[in-house]
Amino acid sequence: MKLTFTREDELFRDEVATWLDAHLRGDFAAIRYRGGPGDEHHFVNERKAWERKLADGRWTCIGWPEAWGGRAASIEQQVIFHEEYARAGGPGRMGHIGDTLTGPTLLAFGTKAQKEKYLPGIRAGREFWSQGYSEPGAGSDLAAIRTRAELDEATGQWRINGQKVWTSLAHESDFVFVLARVDKDSQRHHGLGFFLVALDQPGVTIRPINQLTGTAEFNEVYFDDAVCGTDDMVGAPGEGWKVAMGLLGFERGVSTLGQQMLFQTELDEIIRIARDNGAAKNPEIRQRIAEAHIGLRTMRYNSMRMLSGGEDGSLSREAMIYKLYWSSWHRNLGKLAMDVLGPEAELLEAAPYELNRLQSLFLFTRADTIYGGTNQIQRNIIAERALGMPKEPRGQGR
């Protein structure tokens, strides 16, 4: 198992840190540490401008091949980039979905024409993407998708009808990738297609959903005869599931590793407050702080163990425990933050009564154990795929 990075990797780390230090200044100083989970509604335009700045420095899409404007960065280098980005207080990435999900999916499954049409806009930080998988009746059970796509012979376009939900940042995006049923008589993961759909068209209605944090980062997205070209389906009709699952492999991969730096920043803040307000004198709180510290170290070593595996982006057994582990750890950190604040946790300072950082952390970490696959689903994956236990009983057609 690797426990350290190579000398070249450390040089790369210096290069990233130096660039970020030089550029997160001036107009961009205000967005340092902003726009992360629970704060995504802030500084949207500034963060889009930041994407273009990153692109100028060749710091978008660094894992892509050089031919498509990337740096062909190794997995280690990508982790280093994410770590340094978080350490420098780089703002929440508006280009995250395009860079780490749409791009790798098109590189793996897309045609040359699709790559030429979509990759440059993502690489340049000009076009932003959202993810259209979940539906009101299809979340954990994604294969229950009911959104339909039909080929309109007269226009040669796909017509999409149905509804997606929880579509993060769709209201700030240009495109959405949509998993839809192309064969109306098909069931489960058969007969699906994977579509690249422009959001700015009459057939698409986007309604933001208000959350208990008081903000609205995600949306309901309605498709009423929305269209996309024949060439905008990735893979063949009926291959949508294969493409969609390939994409999820990227989602659970390297892009989540840098968040450990953000977690450290949050833990440091909690420790500072505990010292200041005397909560650190409470032995139970001290114990929980120690456990949080140990948990973060364990997360780090598990990441290094994941890195020692293959480079194909597929889920190793170590990777399968990662989502369950970090999301549970982070949710507990939110609870610890509230207990350290004590009665103050329930107070809002003054109009407009916005949540403070730790209150927002507490509420938003409730979502960590849901998105990207709930804890229950992660346990099923670990049981069935990593431990080889008997499969969960499935209903008819599954």
Ligand SMILES: Cc1cc2nc3c(=O)[nH]c(=O)nc-3n(C[C@H](O)[C@H](O)[C@H](O)COP(=O)(O)OP(=O)(O)OC[C@H]3O[C@@H](n4cnc5c(N)ncnc54)[C@H](O)[C@@H]3O)c2cc1C
């Ligand atoms: C902040 C946030 C952002 C999101 N962003 C996006 C996005 O951009 N695009 C997108 O497509 N989706 C997005 N989602 C949706 C997310 O993927 C789903 O919420 C998630 O997959 C769970 O689906 P569900 O909400 O329908 O819950 P359900 O699947 O209905 O689950 C309800 C409960 O039942 C449990 N459960 C379900 N099936 C089983 C089982 N087989 N065994 C044991 N327990 C089970 C679940 O664990 C959960 O506790 C987002 C969600 C959140 C919270």
